[in-house]
Amino acid sequence: MGRVDGKVAIITGAGGGMGRAHALKLSAEGAKVLVTDVKEAGLAETVELVEAMGGSAASLHHDVQNEEAWNSVFKKVIYDFGRLDILVNNAGVYTVGNVEDCTLEQWDRVFNINARGLFMGVRGAIPLMKKAGGGSIINVSSNFALVGRPGFSIYCALKGAVRLLTKAIAAEVAEDKIRVNTLHPGLIETPMTSDLIDTPEKLDSLLGGAPLRRAAQPEEIADAVLYLASDESRFMLGSELTIDGGYHAV
Numbered sequence: 001m002g003r004v005d006g007k008v009a010i011i012t013g014a015g016g017g018m019g020r021a022h023a024l025k026l027s028a029e030g031a032k033v034l035v036t037d038v039k040e041a042g043l044a045e046t047v048e049l050v051e052a053m054g055g056s057a058a059s060l061h062h063d064v065q066n067e068e069a070w071n072s073v074f075k076k077v078i079y080d081f082g083r084l085d086i087l088v089n090n091a092g093v094y095t096v097g098n099v100e101d102c103t104l105e106q107w108d109r110v111f112n113i114n115a116r117g118l119f120m121g122v123r124g125a126i127p128l129m130k131k132a133g134g135g136s137i138i139n140v141s142s143n144f145a146l147v148g149r150p151g152f153s154i155y156c157a158l159k160g161a162v163r164l165l166t167k168a169i170a171a172e173v174a175e176d177k178i179r180v181n182t183l184h185p186g187l188i189e190t191p192m193t194s195d196l197i198d199t200p201e202k203l204d205s206l207l208g209g210a211p212l213r214r215a216a217q218p219e220e221i222a223d224a225v226l227y228l229a230s231d232e233s234r235f236m237l238g239s240e241l242t243i244d245g246g247y248h249a250v
């Protein structure tokens, strides 16, 4: 029996990177997955990989900034799979720059995708999870929500917003047996970070002295998503799960 057998999950930003790893992990442990992204080719690959393992997957083109697109996602998950138990709000973009050089366009883009999009996801998932008798929402934040990182001020502000929004929502929906938690990955090798760590010097600088002295693979974060999605984390809500190779230990 899988650790999320019979459950149904939506994973945003699952056309590659960590979102794909989360979809594969949840599927391998028995969940049916609806994967969404703006990258259609990536989504098709994710569905193929899930099906090759014998899992059930559906996909939908979905810009998380768009309210109508979210409505379509929720309609599809009920139409295809009949319920919703797990939402992984993973889709995201980053931006770099010292604050005095950053533009309003940078701020708006990052907040519209990562915060406004995530808010619409949580708001729409709650009524469906109430009908299902409960659920787990995993909001992907970052280790940069927990410390200020020079050059990443907008991203830090954003991920900090995700962290506290999650805690407030967790308290609001606890009685409905819906658990909402944040995940705080450290440095992970994905398309998002490929330009940021393409030399040993850049990698070292971003690792910031983390004792494990390496970036992680997406699968190492998917293990944590599985834990938060499963009933094994039933006493966790409004919590922050930090997986960062020790970045915050020193």
Ligand SMILES: NC(=O)c1ccc[n+]([C@@H]2O[C@H](COP(=O)([O-])OP(=O)(O)OC[C@H]3O[C@@H](n4cnc5c(N)ncnc54)[C@H](O)[C@@H]3O)[C@@H](O)[C@H]2O)c1
Pocket (backbone or CB within 6 Å): 012, 013, 014, 015, 016, 017, 018, 019, 036, 037, 038, 039, 042, 062, 063, 064, 065, 090, 091, 092, 093, 094, 113, 140, 141, 142, 143, 184, 185, 186, 187, 188, 189, 190, 191, 192, 193
């Ligand atoms: N890679 C890291 O080191 C790292 C560390 C901490 C947190 N994170 C967070 O983890 C999450 C996943 O990041 P990743 O590293 O896998 O990045 P990634 O770029 O590989 O994947 C992000 C996915 O989100 C999708 N996306 C972007 N804009 C979208 C939109 N408007 N609507 C729908 N989908 C959209 C992209 O197409 C992409 O497939 C992000 O929220 C990111 O901020 C990443």
